[in-house]
Amino acid sequence: MQTLKLELGERSYSIHIAPGLLQQPQLILPQLRGKQVLIVTNTTVAPLYLQTLTSSLQQARPDLDIRHCILPDGEAYKDITHLQLIWDALLEAGFNRHATLVALGGGVIGDMTGFAAACYQRGIAFIQVPTTLLSQVDSSVGGKTGVNHPLGKNMIGAFWQPRAVIIDTNTLKTLPQREVAAGMAEVIKYGLLADANFLDWLEQHMAALMAGDPVLLAEAIARSCQCKADIVAEDERESGKRALLNLGHTFGHAIETEMGYGVWLHGEAVGCGMWLAADLSRRLGWLTGKELQRIEQLLLAASLPVRPPAKMSVDAFLRHMAVDKKNLDGQLRLILLQKPGEAVLMDFKETSLLRQCLSDAL
Incomplete structure (x- = not known):
């Protein structure tokens, strides 16, 4: 495993790169703020990797309250309307400011999950688990989050750094x-x-x-x-x-x-x-x-x-x-x-x- 560090003082975090990391919960567990976890993914990634990630976390920490939010797949859904589905899931679950969001997917999921985390109760923790090459090399790192507007791309958002970036290179095997x-x-x-x-x-x-x-x-x-x-x-x-x-x-x-x-x-x-x-x-x-x-x-x-x-x-x-x-x-x-x-x-x-x-x- 390769581990890089993004140095931002108290907001510094690690970027882990290796095959099979979805089944290594020890990289994610220390970054959780509490027991409440919402995994945000989409309709393409969920059938491939959601159960693997959920099971590995649940087996390591049976006390975790893990919920899922599955969004439609595609840049066309990177908007305020679909962003609200993440907040809906958090509120319906009764999650508090010690909850942690986990972005399991490509750049759209990462950007939307990060923005949802930046706004929910004025800021909660989130972790990037990128599953596309583009998100692994770019959008998961650096804390840029947001959604599109009909008049401009990524014009609504926030800088909000993840607690960690977990790059499982095995996910590239299913990438078109x-x-x-x-x-x-x-x-x-x-x-x-x-x-x-x-x-x-x-x-x-x-x-x-x-x-x-x-x-x-x-x-x-x-x-x-x-x-x-x-x-x-x-x-x-x-x-x-x-x-x-x-x-x-x-x-x-x-x-x-x-x-x-x-x-x-x-x-x-x-x-x-x-x-x-x-x-x-x-x-x-x-x-x-x-x-x-x-x-x-x-x-x-x-x-x-x-x-x-x-x-x-x-x-x-x-x-x-x-x-x-x-x-x-x-x-x-x-x-x-x-x-x-x-x-x-x-x-x-x-x-x-x-x-x-x-x-x-x-």
Whole structure:
């Protein structure tokens, strides 16, 4: 088992990575505040892993009061209406502020469970047990929680750190290939924004990673989590460096919002968004044509799209990009690449260049 640490003072926590962790309750039990536990999952994950996790906890602690909240699966349900189902379950069970929520699922479940925990009785404990590659390498770490709004993705939420992150890599065995590709977008992101050596490693091993090599996947997860943990420890609330983790996301969120949440998976939209950011960086003279081609080939090797949907328009992109959490006083801010492995946050005023980039891509 690999164990990483996210250092945030008294809110520091461990990230455990290994196969079979759903059956190791000793990692979860010390993080429980009391005897009340609500496991939040969805209709896809529940038949696969809910009984395993529940049984392992109950056998280790027969006194636990374990309840379940099973939500519909998909980004389309990441909203206030379905978030309320978690609060309903807590209130109907009579759970108090010493209860603990456990998020068993992908990024949608993790984000919603964390936000529910942040709000319920003004804040209760929660634990991340991510079951998709994307959630294991990104959304489960760092304490960003929230839901979508019809006008913007992840615009309603809170920073609320988990007590622990338990990554059972065996859950990847049941993950559809499209979800593997979506998760790989976030893995590639870490190489592009901060770690050129990791980018080289991904190029060498992408075929084996996409084929599900468990040893290589565990290494990719660990390296991704370490990169994110280091950045979050330095800038927990995204006042500076943490914004770099949004490489490709401003473009990607525009695609998700315009197309309808869930039509394009988050990782697919981010993959395309990273290509657009790289192309815009080339137009600024930062990347060479050869470097852009290298990035494109890596994204394609991960089965990710590198062109936006034909239904999108330049105006639709710009309209959605104007509603972005990074923007300041109406000024568009983008994460771009000075070179592979080095990203920068900049106030972007070259509107005509951005329009041309989007127009050519469409």
